[in-house]
Amino acid sequence: PLDKKKKKKVKTQPSGPEILKGTPAEGDWAKLKEADTFGQLVDVSGKRGVLEAGGMRLNVKLSQLVKIRPPQKKEKMAAVQVIGEVSRPAGARMDLDVLGQRVEEALPRVDKFMDDAHLAGLRQVRILHGKGSGVLRDAIRKHLRDLRYVVDVADAPVEQGGAGWTLVEIRD
Incomplete structure (x- = not known):
């Protein structure tokens, strides 16, 4: 029993x-x-x-x-x-295209893009904003410089788009 x-x-x-x-x-x-x-x-x-x-x-x-x-x-x-190890977030890309967008539309996309790139362990990314009057480029670069994990922000080489692209170097 x-x-x-x-x-x-x-x-x-x-x-x-x-x-x-x-x-x-x-x-x-x-x-x-x-x-x-x-x-x-x-x-x-x-x-x-x-x-x-x-x-x-x-x-x-x-x-x-x-x-x-x-x-x-x-x-x-x-x-x-x-x-x-932290796995690469789905959709983490090397490039972001904000061409033709206004600053208030582009900055939230830049934030998400940079967060994903940083979490994915990417060391360098590119942002396409175009040349235009430079307002979008300047706002994006100012914003990027405020991110603690951004090491450097610069124009892409001429053969990679020059002043229409921003190259961003990301810290480990």
């Missing part, structure tokens, strides 16, 4: 921070939906924000975040640790 033992139901704590209702706003704590990365949303601009997590500043779409309960003061935030 089989022994009939009572099984105890064990309540387990959900891993990670508690998810709250509502859209995260500047100053709120948030978590990336598709990862175990969480931190404080330190800047919001349009549909994008900067999440400060484990000493890193991540430029992300607000739609990729969920609002979480802030950690208690006595808790220490664990540093983000990457184990293994």
Whole structure:
């Protein structure tokens, strides 16, 4: 005969921070939906924000975040640790074409392109903006110089398009 033992139901704590209702706003704590990365949303601009997590500043779409309960003061935030290699994001390309776009249309595309290129481990990329009056080129280059992982920004060589293209060198 089989022994009939009572099984105890064990309540387990959900891993990670508690998810709250509502859209995260500047100053709120948030978590990336598709990862175990969480931190404080330190800047919001349009549909994008900067999440400060484990000493890193991540430029992300607000739609990729969920609002979480802030950690208690006595808790220490664990540093983000990457184990293994980061795979190249689907769609990471060497070139971006923003020819004919206005600055406010082009900059969000440049941000996404640069984030993907950096995560993919690319060391150099090119952005096609055309020559024109130079307004788009100047705005893109100013924006690129503000990114911590950008080492250098310059015209492409004449045989590769010259002043109509910007070459961007990315730090490891």
